[in-house]
Amino acid sequence: xxxxxxxxxxxxxxxxxxxxxxxxxxxxxxxxxxxxxxxxxxxxxxxxxxxxxxxxxxxxxxxxxxxxxxxxxxxxxxxxxxxxxxxxxxxxxxxxxxxxxxxxxxxxxxxxxxx
Amino acid sequence: xxxxxxxxxxxxxxxxxxxxxxxxxxxxxxxxxxxxxxxxxxxxxxxxxxxxxxxxxxxxxxxxxxxxxxxxxxxxxxxxxxxxxxxxxxxxxxxxxxxxxxxxxxxxxxxxx
Numbered sequence: 001x002x003x004x005x006x007x008x009x010x011x012x013x014x015x016x017x018x019x020x021x022x023x024x025x026x027x028x029x030x031x032x033x034x035x036x037x038x039x040x041x042x043x044x045x046x047x048x049x050x051x052x053x054x055x056x057x058x059x060x061x062x063x064x065x066x067x068x069x070x071x072x073x074x075x076x077x078x079x080x081x082x083x084x085x086x087x088x089x090x091x092x093x094x095x096x097x098x099x100x101x102x103x104x105x106x107x108x109x110x111x112x113x114x115x
Numbered sequence: 116x117x118x119x120x121x122x123x124x125x126x127x128x129x130x131x132x133x134x135x136x137x138x139x140x141x142x143x144x145x146x147x148x149x150x151x152x153x154x155x156x157x158x159x160x161x162x163x164x165x166x167x168x169x170x171x172x173x174x175x176x177x178x179x180x181x182x183x184x185x186x187x188x189x190x191x192x193x194x195x196x197x198x199x200x201x202x203x204x205x206x207x208x209x210x211x212x213x214x215x216x217x218x219x220x221x222x223x224x225x226x227x228x
């Protein structure tokens with residue numbers, strides 16, 4: 001596709017339910033990042049995938065959060081037993097390589113509301 | 116702790132010039148980037164500075180001083196559509212060892228007619 005695609009764009013879920021958020025990066029991009037943005041706040045790093053290397057999961061806030069990336073392309077972020085504090089916009093970004101000066105291309109995000 | 120510091124809000128009038136400052140503290144430095152984010156939108160890349168000095172792209176310029184761990188984004192001939200949040204970002208080392216784009220809390224720019 002032309003850009004990073006995320007789905008769903010909005011998700012309302014009940015506290016305690018599990019949710020899955022999907023990210024389709026730009027074709028050929030080897031680096032993929034997940035960030036979380038709370039209202040009026042900056043971008044909080046969650047997890048980083050680079051090619052076939054083991055992901056850097058050091059930003060995940062709890063063991064209720066997990067993510068995978070299949071075939072080096074599509075990624076899914078899963079939040080189990082959602083809590084109200086999980087409400088935020090979840091942003092995915094991809095980069096064409098892992099070079100340190102590489103621009104990151106962001107999707108529109110998934111707005112998650114836990115009620 | 117927070118790697119980057121930038122003002123939370125800046126206001127200006129149409130046609131004016133505004134400067135958004137950013138100071139950073141990282142374990143290794145690999146350049147300073149700026150991103151723009153409109154309400155409800157995706158952050159979009161504006162500029163990148165790896166070396167000291169001023170980089171100009173149309174109405175937007177970005178400056179870096181590595182010795183001062185400081186940079187700024189300069190917006191000229193402000194337009195209403197420039198109202199947005201602006202984030203500075205550096206590559207910083209996550210606790211897992213990877214160097215990932217790390218963002219400041221963002222500066223909300225409000226442009227008045």
